[in-house]
Amino acid sequence: xxxxxxxxxxxxxxxxxxxxxxxxxxxxxTVGLLAPLTGPVAPEGKAMRRGFDMAVAEVNxxxxxxxxxxxxxxxxxxxxxxxxTTAARKLLQRDRVDVVFGTITGDTTIAVKQLATQAKVPFMxxxxxxxxxxxxxxxxxxxxxxxxxxxxxxxxxxxxxRFGRRVxxxxxxxxxxxxxxxxxxxxxxxxxxxxxxxxxxxxxxAEWSSVIGKLKGARPDFVLSSVVxxxxxxxxxxxxxxxxxxxxxxxxVSINQEFYPAVPTLMNxxxxxxxxxxxxxxxxxxKFVADYRAxxxxxxxxxxxxxxxxxxxxxxAKAVGAAGGTDADKIVAALAAxxxxxxxxxxxxxxxxxxxxxxxxNIYLAQIASGGKYTISRGAGVxxxxxxx
Amino acid sequence: MSDLVxxxxxxxxxxxxxxxxxxxxxLIFGQLGIINLAQGDLVMVGAFAMYATRELPFLxxxxxxxxxxxxxxxxxxxxxxxxxxxxxxxxxxxxTWGVGIVLRQAADALYSSTPHAVAAPVGGxxxxxxxxxxxxxxxxxxxxxxxxxxxxxxxxxSSLGLRMRACIDNLEMAALLGTSPQRMFMLVFVAGxxxxxxxxxLAAPIVGVTPTLGLSYLPAAFFAVLLGRPGSIGGPVLGxxxxxxxxxxxxxxFTATVAQSLLFAALVLFIxxxxxxxxxxxxxxxxxPLQPARGGPTAAS
Numbered sequence: 001x002x003x004x005x006x007x008x009x010x011x012x013x014x015x016x017x018x019x020x021x022x023x024x025x026x027x028x029x030t031v032g033l034l035a036p037l038t039g040p041v042a043p044e045g046k047a048m049r050r051g052f053d054m055a056v057a058e059v060n061x062x063x064x065x066x067x068x069x070x071x072x073x074x075x076x077x078x079x080x081x082x083x084x085t086t087a088a089r090k091l092l093q094r095d096r097v098d099v100v101f102g103t104i105t106g107d108t109t110i111a112v113k114q115l116a117t118q119a120k121v122p123f124m125x126x127x128x129x130x131x132x133x134x135x136x137x138x139x140x141x142x143x144x145x146x147x148x149x150x151x152x153x154x155x156x157x158x159x160x161x162r163f164g165r166r167v168x169x170x171x172x173x174x175x176x177x178x179x180x181x182x183x184x185x186x187x188x189x190x191x192x193x194x195x196x197x198x199x200x201x202x203x204x205x206a207e208w209s210s211v212i213g214k215l216k217g218a219r220p221d222f223v224l225s226s227v228v229x230x231x232x233x234x235x236x237x238x239x240x241x242x243x244x245x246x247x248x249x250x251x252x253v254s255i256n257q258e259f260y261p262a263v264p265t266l267m268n269x270x271x272x273x274x275x276x277x278x279x280x281x282x283x284x285x286x287k288f289v290a291d292y293r294a295x296x297x298x299x300x301x302x303x304x305x306x307x308x309x310x311x312x313x314x315x316x317a318k319a320v321g322a323a324g325g326t327d328a329d330k331i332v333a334a335l336a337a338x339x340x341x342x343x344x345x346x347x348x349x350x351x352x353x354x355x356x357x358x359x360x361x362n363i364y365l366a367q368i369a370s371g372g373k374y375t376i377s378r379g380a381g382v383x384x385x386x387x388x389x
Numbered sequence: 390m391s392d393l394v395x396x397x398x399x400x401x402x403x404x405x406x407x408x409x410x411x412x413x414x415x416l417i418f419g420q421l422g423i424i425n426l427a428q429g430d431l432v433m434v435g436a437f438a439m440y441a442t443r444e445l446p447f448l449x450x451x452x453x454x455x456x457x458x459x460x461x462x463x464x465x466x467x468x469x470x471x472x473x474x475x476x477x478x479x480x481x482x483x484x485t486w487g488v489g490i491v492l493r494q495a496a497d498a499l500y501s502s503t504p505h506a507v508a509a510p511v512g513g514x515x516x517x518x519x520x521x522x523x524x525x526x527x528x529x530x531x532x533x534x535x536x537x538x539x540x541x542x543x544x545x546x547s548s549l550g551l552r553m554r555a556c557i558d559n560l561e562m563a564a565l566l567g568t569s570p571q572r573m574f575m576l577v578f579v580a581g582x583x584x585x586x587x588x589x590x591l592a593a594p595i596v597g598v599t600p601t602l603g604l605s606y607l608p609a610a611f612f613a614v615l616l617g618r619p620g621s622i623g624g625p626v627l628g629x630x631x632x633x634x635x636x637x638x639x640x641x642x643f644t645a646t647v648a649q650s651l652l653f654a655a656l657v658l659f660i661x662x663x664x665x666x667x668x669x670x671x672x673x674x675x676x677x678p679l680q681p682a683r684g685g686p687t688a689a690s
Contacts, residue, residue, distance in 0.1 A: 173645070173646045206602065
């Protein structure tokens with residue numbers, strides 16, 4: 001059975017030979033994948049694409065959507081809004097895709113969401129995001145990625161109860177960490193915590209001793225860190241060597257599986273919340289992980305965005321099947337109502353929140369153990385994101 | 390009191406890697422008139438050399454970085470720098486920026502942009518005047534101090550250094566008096582490359598090793614060089630000290646972002662007030678020295 005055929009190579013032009021439809025009413029579902037395949041966030045784009053490709057292959061092996069293979073057009077947005085805009089226009093106007101799928105960075109998301117909404121084409125985004133402070137509401141926009149709020153809501157009371165009430169916030173100085181902390185603060189005070197320090201340093205900071213000195217001076221019980229990338233490794237190593245971690249626990253986005261191989265001893269035993277881990281023990285996930293490892297020969301931890309795009313394609317296929325056609329309004333209505341159980345996230349049924357179209361799933365509380373595996377402490381239940389649309 | 394000691398230790402720590410990068414940049418800029426925009430990426434190469442040899446003892450890693458720096462220096466000088474002498478500012482900027490891109494992309498292709506880490510050879514902390522400070526950072530400060538002292542000793546107390554400074558001051562006269570410009574250029578370029586790579590290998594256990602690591606060091610190093618007289622070898626050392634001092638002081642009282650903005654504003658002001666710190670000279674075309682040659686009585690003018 002034909003697997004999905006990417007009709008456009010990286011950055012290449014569609015040959016225009018796509019047969020039947022696209023656009024309104026045809027029977028072949030065409031999805032435009034818009035991902036940063038090159039540029040600074042290429043690793044996330046690649047991770048998203050892997051889940052996407054795996055799901056498309058599975059859907060087509062099982063007969064496709066509406067009896068026809070799901071077709072894919074791939075475009076590289078390079079992680080920049082100008083390129084994303086051009087690529088999205090091409091997908092919408094030239095290739096006439098039925099659904100746009102992808103984008104990683106916030107600014108490309110905003111650009112593409114505007115275009116998709118104007119063109120009245122559904123747009124699905126797989127990577128985690130903050131929705132509270134940039135709602136991006138649109139009936140055409142479906143948010144597969146978990147939100148900061150969903151991850152922080154169970155984490156805050158747990159950390160306060162376990163480690164203490166004094167919290168220090170530290171982050172890289174750009175939009176995401178600021179909105180992350182804006183989301184965290186009300187949750188922390190609701191849990192009875194007191195923010196004793198809040199420090200930001202520009203991206204590319206290699207020397208953290210001054211910031212660490214200020215954090216130490218505030219004597220926090222734990223540190224909530226939204227420092228990203230190489231800076232996070234520098235922060236963790238220097239926090240250890242300068243004695244901050246002797247008296248303070250640390251959690252946040254800096255504590256994740258991706259960084260584990262770099263600083264295993266610093267990560268062991270640290271707490272975090274997540275929606276997906278390749279360690280989740282259910283039949284669907286075991287199969288997914290085995291297929292992933294076989295297909296990509298990659299033993300590294302599987303990132304959440306891969307699982308999100310994988311589930312997203314399956315959600316889409318089910319929704320379009322139920323809709324009975326590729327007309328945009330039908331797809332939007334079907335996606336809003338679609339439910340799927342026994343996913344890689346677990347046995348529970350998942351669906352898009354009717355208020356803000358964020359995907360609601362279980363969130364888990366876990367510790368990082370040796371080898372980078374998450375040891376699940378407990379499920380924290382399904383957390384709804386409170387963004388109002 | 391311990392606050393002051395901590396500030397001092399932070400200053401020494403901030404100075405350590407910066408001074409090596411500044412001196413290496415200053416050597417290449419002063420002697421060869423080339424602004425090497427890839428200097429930061431050479432630091433990154435040193436750090437990745439440590440990551441690549443992380444299973445081996447630390448000193449083996451440093452030796453590997455040294456050899457890599459030597460090879461890279463020779464290749465770059467032969468292959469690229471030679472074509473840039475006397476050609477002007479823009480070709481050098483473009484070419485070295487291109488080298489930087491190649492280095493970063495190579496590191497990304499080989500190791501991906503996932504941050505890596507290198508273990509320090511010595512852990513723990515040591516008490517300095519009542520303040521506990523990481524032992525490794527003290528070690529790095531000592532090693533760098535020795536290195537810089539050695540570089541300055543060679544530059545100002547050896548005949549090789551004398552010939553090098555003569556070449557900087559008046560290339561044609563030095564050539565007429567028996568110093569081969571080709572060999573001097575090669576020597577200086579390789580020395581600059583090796584110092585930068587070494588800086589990276591020493592910094593690796595403290596930071597996160599990513600392909601864009603070097604870009605963090607470049608602006609500060611440039612300012613350190615610009616604060617001194619062009620061609621001076623001791624100048625970048627003092628410049629680096631000033632930059633490190635301002636950095637630590639500003640970070641004590643302001644948030645990191647504000648401190649960085651104020652730092653660069655202050656440096657820009659400094660240089661605006663001292664414009665003789667900024668003039669660029671083509672080494673191959675001058676027939677008169679910009680400043681009188683140092684050391685020894687001046688000849689009858």
